[in-house]
Amino acid sequence: MMIGRELAAGKDGRRAALRVAVALMAAGAWSTGVAQRVEIAVDSSKPTQVYLPVPGFDKTSIDTTVDPCNDFYKFACGKFAANHPIPADQAGVDQFYELYNVNTQSLNGILNKAAAGGAGRSPDEQKIGDYYKACMNTDLIEQKGLAPVEPLLHEIDALKSKDQLPAVVGKLQRMGVTVFFGYGEQQDLKDAAKQIAAVQQGGLxxxxxxxxxxxxxxxVELRQQYVDHVAKMLTLAGSTPEQAKKDADAMMAFETTLAKASMTVTEMRDPEKTYHLQPIATFEATIPGVDFGAFQDAVHSPRVSELNNATPDFFPALVKEVNATDLETLKAYMRYQLLTAMAGRMPKRFDEENxxxxxxxxxxQPEQAARWKRCSNSVNGALGEALGKVYVAQYFAGDSKAKMLEMVHDIEAAMEQDIDQSEWMSAETKVKAKEKLHLVANKIGYPDKWRDYTKLEIKPEDPLGNKIRADEFENDRQLAKIGKPVDHGEWGMTPPTVNAYYDPSMNDINFPAGILQPAFYDSKEDDAVNYGHIGAVIGHELTHGFDDEGKKFDGKGNLNDWWTADDTKNFVARTDCLVNEYGSFTAVDDVKVNGKLTLGENTADNGGLVLAYIAYLDRAKKEGVDLAAKKDGYTSPQRFYIGFAQNYCENSRPEQVRNQVLTDPHSPDHFRANGAIVNQPGFAAAFGCKKGSPMVPVQSCRVW
Ligand SMILES: [Zn+2]
Known part of the structure; x- marks a missing residue:
């Protein structure tokens, strides 16, 4: 459960584990599509402009002509869009993206230095430098043409029967080409000490x-554009246009059948719906005729005796459809999936089309991001802890870790107080909630133990090979965890990531160094602003442990109902209030926010803000802060709420908002601000708003 959408680094070079962790921002909503990341050749190796951080208290975004009691987002962020036009190479801009650009610039400085070479480089510097250098070498990529993927294309073409599919599928999946379904590792949802294999729907x-x-x-239009795009990619790889069109149509029919057998994004959020631990024989009985062992060998997984079948209805439908589909169509499908996954390291014609x-x-998004940005973030995806080690040494000031820890402890104390004072929870469930709270682990900045990349070979002249080897390395690292004890020191995000997450199986909250910078944490600002910004982010992650999904896990990370039936009933009545509230927001055109899909995130936003405010008031009292004193023209409580709303100042393209609402468990930014603020008990007093004004509804929602 992240605080926000994952920014443009995307999936380039990373295989996501089949985990249930949730982040502040979702995967892939920014930049370029969800299924694949794409890159085109722009020659500049350095920023052409300097990206500067937005300060924690951003006076330039406040629109003082708007009454904060009428529309607080418009008041706090009203001038943001005018001051922050969307660059042509972004789908939108918000506080996360502003910091992401500053951060990418920092990473780029490190990488240009490492790429310059020299005998003095450490093994990690050699790897990050050469990965970057190769990625930037578009002349070499053009020169190589299709050659780097040709052996793989031939292997697909050479398939004589469907019996041979499992081995090829395993090989493709190992290098990050997600064909047919998903396979990975996860903690057993009901026994978090165990790491097991998992299969789930996929292949779209x-x-x-x-x-x-x-x-x-x-x-309908987008589907036609997708079919046209698939045909173009196949044509670029050597098919005749006629054959490519035929293949693209047949492939669309195949994917549509898989889609019909798939669960919705809302259903996939429910751990009870996605937990079906099965002996391997039980799973294999649902996929008759498929040599799953051959797949496991090819994907470099141990052969397992049991696995979690996250989506049991999907697999019989998949096998039925594979049996009913012509082998040539399946080959075209795999060819396309390979091409789109590798497009960022292929000649410009592929990269541009993708x-x-x-x-x-x-x-x-009108233009693709500059190559230096894409390559810098690709290194973060492929070698994030090697790059991260240099990054934190240069950019993560020691004092911000101590200040973060203090805020985390303040906010945990606020949660304890909030649980104690809850009017709707029984004494018995309160005891258990506090037990869980006390077991939440805090991870701040970067891992104690860095990942070892010794066995990953990176060459300065092999752009695509580096990507494939890095994906295989990460795949193997993930799958090697199956059957082994859990490493609680492991991070699911790299240190430079501008995001944060809660992992219910680990029961930990994680704040990478990347997000501990302005605007989210600004050492030049007072506590009021910082508790509103990063404090609410901390509260957000902590609340995820107690949202509609997190409540189903206990302190040890096990899916285990520790609530009384009455308490769950009260909880659901309160979360239903949020489902209705957010479900009434119109995001773009006629597309409304999905109140059920976004419930966990909205609960976290609401709870996070409540907790941050309790914590701030306690801290201010301890330090003798005069709450009524003004700075920049605003009292401390006002600065707190402005800081919070400014977490979500945004300017987005309608297509991006539309995709976000359809796929992302986070509400669009400005609803995240106003949606939570209307429910805050402290807000009306801070701004002198009357009950019944738009920002202070007579009926408000409150879970935490
Ligand atoms: Zn979240």
């Missing part, structure tokens, strides 16, 4: 199932 080129099934004009669909058509 569009973001998720409903993109294949909705009937609106925009959806961006044209996933970036331009799907996200509305």
């Amino acid at each position: 080129g569009l973001p998720e199932r409903d993109y294949y099934l909705r009937t609106g004009a925009k959806d 961006f044209d669909f996933y970036g331009r058509k799907l996200e509305g």
